[in-house]
Amino acid sequence: MLEQLKDLHTQALDELNKVNNPRELELWRVRHLGKKSSLTKILRSLAALPLEERRKGGAQANEIKRALESSLEEKEKLLQEALLTSPLESQRLDITLPGRPLPAGRLHPTTQILKEICDVFKNMGFQVIEGPDVEWDYYNFEALNIPQHHPARDMFATLWIDAGMGEKARLLRTHTSPMQIRLMERERPPIRAIVPGRAYRYEATDATHESMFYQVEGLAVDKGITLADLKGTLFDFCRCIFGEEREVRFRCDYFPFVEPGVEVAIGCSACDGAGCRLCGYSGWIEILGAGMVHPDVLARVDIDPKLYSGFAFGLGVERIPMLRYGIDDIRLFYSNDLRFLRQF
Amino acid sequence: MKVSLKWLRDYVDIKLAPEELAERLTMAGLEVKGTQTIGGTWDNVVIGEVIALNPHPNADRLKLATVDLGTGQVTTVCGAPNISLGQRVPFAHIGARLIDPHTGEAIVLKPAKIRGVASEGMVCSEKELGISESHEGILVLPAEAPIGAPLGAYLGDVIFDLDVTPNRPDCLSVIGISREIAALTGEPLRLPPIHYEETEESIDSFASVDIVEPDLCPRYCASLITGIKIAPSPSWLQQRLNSCGMRPINNVVDVTNHVMLEYGQPLHAFDYHKLKGRQIIVRRAGNGETITTIDGTKRALNPDILVIADKEEAVAVAGIMGGLDSEVTDKTDTILLESANFNQATIRRGCSHLQLQNEASIRFDKGLNSELPLLPLKRATQLLLELAGDRAAKGIIDVYPGKSEPKLILLTAREVERLSGLKVNINGILKVLKALGFKCQESNSGSQISVSVPYWRGDIKCSADLVEEVVRIIGYEKIPITRLGSPLPQQKSNLSPSAQQSNLKEKLRNILTGFGFQEILTYSLVSLEKLQKLSPKLELKIPPLKVANPMTREQEYLRTSLRAGLLATLSHNQKFEQAGVRLFEIGKVFLPHHPPVIASEAKQSQEEKELPQEKEMLCAVLSGPRAELSWQADKEPFDFFDAKGVVENLLNQLGLKASFDIGDDETLFQGRGANIIVEDDKVGIVGDVHPRVAQAFELSNTICLIEVDLEKLLTKVTRIKEYQPIPRFPSVTRDIALVIDEQVSYRRVENIIQSFPLVMQITLFDLYRGKQIPDGKKSFAIRIIYQSPSHTLTDEEVDQTQEQMLARLHQELGATLRS
Structure with missing residues (x-):
């Protein structure tokens, strides 16, 4: 019987060597370790043998069983390893087939840039608030030092709801600046806020003019705020949005509700300052108007201009993606051609 | 305003190169938006004299001109009809860079044989020199043009095109701009000396001036010049007007324009003999009064418009345009020259009523000072005596009911620093202000300056204005760069309604783009038609607010719904789209509080006017196949349950549970529309767009639409949710x-x-x-x-x-x- 067991073992190991895949291995297991296998039969038949033989044979048979089991385990590991290192041809994928499409939703480029702009100012401690698109003449003009018949009204071609009714006339705000007044009416210094929103102009549209556009208004009022702070704030902003290298120009300009007044321009990205059509051959592209809040404006909202000072700025929003992406027509923004919007 | 560098040099020495000067002016607030160089390419063009003219042997219409160039003589073929002996002319040598008059392109002059005769160069027209479009003949230079001199030295110029801001009417003048340059460069300003002889006879015996409306005309000055001979102006005057973009007319008109450009004060010359009653009356126009202005147009006036009248009728619209009847003509021998000041708002109203704008009115419109008229009047009188007239009556008529004292403003160095952050000592401040013409007096032992504002600076009203003057002349680039050091305002709670609202909008945008929706932004203004199309019966539930002066009918009404914008966008894009489209917009709609009945809109009284309610809404549409065309994609079209699923998932992400009941919104198809209910309140609608509505927007597919009222939704999401423990027992x-x-x-x-x-x-x-x-x-x-x-x-x-x-x-x- 011991001989028989030895042969069994040798034969099983021989066969195991020839096993090549998990299916054959399973057949091998059934044949050599299964309920109907010779080994099992021997083990069962042990009960009928005398004690001495039973002990010897039992020990031997169990030893062989354990050995075969561990060989099985080893073989299993080997086969698995082989499977992972060189998978079967049938499991191979044509990885060049296109992936399953997911619907791609995107934010409008204006929304994207607004978020970027607001984030820059939020980091500088500005709060974001919004205001009405339909305004009184008072907030849009009068309170900003632009009374009826002021020549500066020419700077703001207006879409009116009510024609010719003085400060109680309603209009579509021509800039986000009315929110300066609304803000200062309800809050006391220190004030530090930005106002993103839509503005409207009565203007024939062309590649650089739209009747509706977005602005971001900024306002900071407190004791001791200077033009130097305005310069620092806006230079920081330009560096964040246009990059460290972009040149920034800070020049004198006129807006009735600020004094001193400022225009900020950045070096033209298309020609690098050499002059081209985009920048009107000046090398500079105006991106915002700003200045120190006019003392009359402060006084009008009961903030003492002798104690307090502040700066304000108004930034054209579409200009920024236009410069960044080389968009040459502002009308693309709100005509909502998906072939345009999907590019951002 | 266009201004010639040559002309500026009459009043101030300019050492800067033109580009540097343009840069300095721009930085100081006087933006140079264009620079045109005249004669920059004329290196081979010199001034010559035509000393002989002979017929061309082979062509009747051509001549052989011998031109003396000082250094020698040349003979050239010339076809210009206006060439004649003794003329000073521009002569281009071979190699000169010119403009081809036929193609307009730059060319280099090459040696040529014209009809068998060699030409050693050419006599040029204005067009060939790039000065103007004129090519009828050669350019004839003044007799004093120096023979042999390079043309560029004699005729070359740089023209700056300045964008003058509305606060600086003083810079709508050559002297004003010169004063800026003087202050910026530290050079002195030279004003033209004014001196002329007067006759014995006083002007008062010729005419009188009566100002009926002193508020609208603070000052009226006039002089009288006799022996006028109308003729073309001398070439230097014509050149100056041309260089500033004005057309020369005759010596009298050209002088008034010249002085207006020089000083910024508009002048008007009347034919004295046409003034009935030898009288000037400044009054409001009568109701129904008319005047035929010099452009030949008969214009209806009204009492808002100020006129200059003689004893019988209006002879000019004050400050805007002269009348045809009193205009200077070839027969004029005596002129009454007006230099006056008119109320700014009156001129502005007049211009908008008459739809007129010209060089004179744009100056009055910006507000000129009543101190200005006298000097320019004298200057013009002097020039007229030199160029057109014979004698000036003794004295000037000067009716001045509106004299005002110069404004005094106190300024300290501390104030300059407080506003600008730039430290400037008193001397630095004084230097700038004096250079700009301010009179300054130090007081309080030198710490404070009392500044008297010159009359031409009506824009300077307070110390902040003076701070700007100081800083802009020193240079904005000198301002230090600092960061805000003031304390931060108290930060608003994230739970405040405005913070919650912007958070909600941002969340919704993120969720919807995550669901594959493309965001769009559409105009706030729409056509009435588009809003009507949202109902199959073309009815408007909410009458929208109308713009009084719309640009186009497409943008005439404030949107009361986002739906029209989305459906129009869908329609616009459908011809380019093969795949399904998901679009959304988050934005404001404008709901009038007192909806005007459209027919009787005009009747509404002023008290009823309020700003409309501006309500934030979300609207989304889905249309077409669920997925892009793909080897494994779902090719079925979107249906109601896609839209409903969007709503459910959207609300679920916001921590809300939606329920739905049958809706009756008109835009949606009956039986396929639902109300979105959150906690018993309707927050929006979802459903299939009514086929008739779709058709009206030229859409053929099934379109699913979602609309959510963000204010209502906000009331649901602001309640802070209570945490639910994770279940401990198996399900x-x-x-x-x-x-x-x-x-x-x-x-x-x-x-x-x-x-x-x-x-x-x-x-x-x-x-x-x-x-x-x-x-x-x-x-x-x-x-x-x-x-x-x-x-x-x-x-x-x-x-x-x-x-x-x-x-x-x-x-x-x-x-x-x-x-």
């Missing part, structure tokens, strides 16, 4: 299949199942009609998950609950278990 899952009448809605089944407290979740996983199900019935396959927060459920408990459930479903809805 039990059971599936049931119910057979039920077609008419019974799923919600009624759901409601009954949900009413059992042990039911934690139910999911409809199949809806089946067909084989094995009788006609008029349907089968719902529903998975129910039971769970208790307090113990592990036993099978008996679940069985019992489900039995009761099935009994109620049977009793109330006639549902049976599918066998």
